[in-house]
Amino acid sequence: MSVAVSEGPSVASSIRTDAPPAILLDKVNKWYGSLHVLRDVSLQVATGERVVVCGPSGSGKSTMIRCINRLEQHQDGRIVVDGTELTDDVRALDAIRREVGMVFQSFNLFPHLTILENCTLAPIWVRRMPKREAEDLAMHYLSRVKIPEQANKYPGQLSGGQQQRVAIARALCMKPKIMLFDEPTSALDPEMIKEVLDTMVGLAEDGMTMICVTHEMGFARQVADRVVFMDRGEVVEQGVPDQVFNNPSTDRFKAFLSQILRGH
Amino acid sequence: MSDIPLNTSVSGVPEAAPRQPPALSTGPVAWLRANLFSSWLNTAVTLALGYLLVRWAISFVDWAFINAIWSVPDNQTQACRALKASANPGACWAVITEKHRFILFGTYPYEEHWRPALVCVLFTSLYVVSAMRRFWRWELLIVWAVTLVTIGVLMWGGVFGLSYVPQERWGGLPITLILATFGLAFAFPLAILVALGRRSSMPAIRILCIAYVELIRGVPLISLLFMASVMFPLFLPEGVNIDKLLRAQVAVILFAGAYLAEVVRGGLQALPKGQYEAADALGLSYWQKTGFIILPQALRLVIPPLVNTFIGFFKDTSLVLIIGIFDLLTAGKTAIVEPAWQGFGVEVYIAVSVIYFIYCFAMSRYSQNLEAELNRHRRR
Numbered sequence: 065m066s067v068a069v070s071e072g073p074s075v076a077s078s079i080r081t082d083a084p085p086a087i088l089l090d091k092v093n094k095w096y097g098s099l100h101v102l103r104d105v106s107l108q109v110a111t112g113e114r115v116v117v118c119g120p121s122g123s124g125k126s127t128m129i130r131c132i133n134r135l136e137q138h139q140d141g142r143i144v145v146d147g148t149e150l151t152d153d154v155r156a157l158d159a160i161r162r163e164v165g166m167v168f169q170s171f172n173l174f175p176h177l178t179i180l181e182n183c184t185l186a187p188i189w190v191r192r193m194p195k196r197e198a199e200d201l202a203m204h205y206l207s208r209v210k211i212p213e214q215a216n217k218y219p220g221q222l223s224g225g226q227q228q229r230v231a232i233a234r235a236l237c238m239k240p241k242i243m244l245f246d247e248p249t250s251a252l253d254p255e256m257i258k259e260v261l262d263t264m265v266g267l268a269e270d271g272m273t274m275i276c277v278t279h280e281m282g283f284a285r286q287v288a289d290r291v292v293f294m295d296r297g298e299v300v301e302q303g304v305p306d307q308v309f310n311n312p313s314t315d316r317f318k319a320f321l322s323q324i325l326r327g328h
Numbered sequence: 329m330s331d332i333p334l335n336t337s338v339s340g341v342p343e344a345a346p347r348q349p350p351a352l353s354t355g356p357v358a359w360l361r362a363n364l365f366s367s368w369l370n371t372a373v374t375l376a377l378g379y380l381l382v383r384w385a386i387s388f389v390d391w392a393f394i395n396a397i398w399s400v401p402d403n404q405t406q407a408c409r410a411l412k413a414s415a416n417p418g419a420c421w422a423v424i425t426e427k428h429r430f431i432l433f434g435t436y437p438y439e440e441h442w443r444p445a446l447v448c449v450l451f452t453s454l455y456v457v458s459a460m461r462r463f464w465r466w467e468l469l470i471v472w473a474v475t476l477v478t479i480g481v482l483m484w485g486g487v488f489g490l491s492y493v494p495q496e497r498w499g500g501l502p503i504t505l506i507l508a509t510f511g512l513a514f515a516f517p518l519a520i521l522v523a524l525g526r527r528s529s530m531p532a533i534r535i536l537c538i539a540y541v542e543l544i545r546g547v548p549l550i551s552l553l554f555m556a557s558v559m560f561p562l563f564l565p566e567g568v569n570i571d572k573l574l575r576a577q578v579a580v581i582l583f584a585g586a587y588l589a590e591v592v593r594g595g596l597q598a599l600p601k602g603q604y605e606a607a608d609a610l611g612l613s614y615w616q617k618t619g620f621i622i623l624p625q626a627l628r629l630v631i632p633p634l635v636n637t638f639i640g641f642f643k644d645t646s647l648v649l650i651i652g653i654f655d656l657l658t659a660g661k662t663a664i665v666e667p668a669w670q671g672f673g674v675e676v677y678i679a680v681s682v683i684y685f686i687y688c689f690a691m692s693r694y695s696q697n698l699e700a701e702l703n704r705h706r707r708r
Contacts, residue, residue, distance in 0.1 A: 135605050161611035172606035176624050176705050185620060186610035218705035238610060 078271035092141035119294035165235030225256025434499015499654030519588030544586035557651035595626030635695035
């Protein structure tokens, strides 16, 4: 989990301040039973902004990102994605999920479908794209994540890194406006982390709006416009990577950073 | 480093000649030694059981083939009775020769027996065609519809110059196949809906499905059949009379549905949550998610218990005898009621068992192939 990304020049920012925010969280609260897992979380992500969320396990960062496409439901506060507020309205939710791609820690590819079918299923059935066109699109993104030759294999025949790249391609095939990454490299062997992070850097270079939960600080330095540190369900500190990493202003973030750096 | 072959050890030790496994660790002799003669106790057990097995097999061959009588003239069963009482008994297959058409087709008019015979052939061909994966297309549903209509026409008649045969006269193997085929063809989709309903987030649907499963499962099939045949007509308005076979059929469907629903639910629960989440995150609707992602995987997981239940229900159709429907087993039983043929039950039951076995064993073998085929993606 060390700094696997080659420390290239940081990716130029592509924030568009003129557009309305892509994602807005306003005093979001969530409880699991009596456990308060999100406490007044407020976060605003501009179109084209890349945000890295980090924090110790159990800090609520995964829960927060999963609330954005309502895999988890928040109980208090507002979440507005791409101008649409998340409510019980199923149609609004479907519209949001079409525009928000997600990559999971455990890949969650569909094991009974080939790589190509994994990538074309949603474009064909959700976007109503003709099959031919969906396949061309899938091959385009599979080439982009550098595994077009695996298109007719099943997920079980691929390595973890390859599977995660397929998962990224699958999400991209829906042409989302926003990409959510939930610890995309945490389940991978060290030698496979780099190939996945490189793919994500490429995505950042194209100006994709991204929220990424990760502990890859090298990745954060290279691509993030902003780093958000969460602990015990709260946003504790946030700022430009160089600034917050070099001068963390809270003790909790200091402790977390020293732990991460000592660990490697 | 790049041109070191994979099999060579990195330390540079020269590779040893490939080693053979120790002698007598493979092959049939080794297998016998490991499994049957590994100790003096095992050897003794093997020999004792082997002796009993051989003796039993010899007397069975004697009884079933060597001493057997294959036919008798005009229901004259004295020869059979004499043989049965003798010191060296033999089977009287004459009962099968004489009664096989009754066992297979019940009280269906004798000169029209070609019709139920054709029905059995149609059913069996339908199974074979449906079993082949290359025919798994939408057109198969049309084939099913056409075949089932044809079967109905053949059994009832009354059109195309076929004489009308009332349902009370149907019997034997066609009844068993009708009950089993319609039963499972309707129970399976019902079971999928109920299994999905039990996991629904809507309380009314969930409670309804739980109530259905628990009520049906808590009652023996026999009492359900009894209710269908005796109690159900009491609630119907006067003059309305639903066919007895249809009532039994509905009872079988409801019963099989409840059991299959629990099997399917097992498959649904075995799927990792991530599959549901990935489908949700891609924006698939509930039915798209269920149809493309969840059910294909869940059903593959439960092929063994599913087929187990199928086989169980194929045989459970024989319970309709208690409401007076002549299925294969009942027809066999009735065949030996006649005084001349009383006492030859063993032969008849063996013959009936063989028919059941053929269908059940075919199902079992087929499911094993299907499982291997459909789970190919899990092999690396």
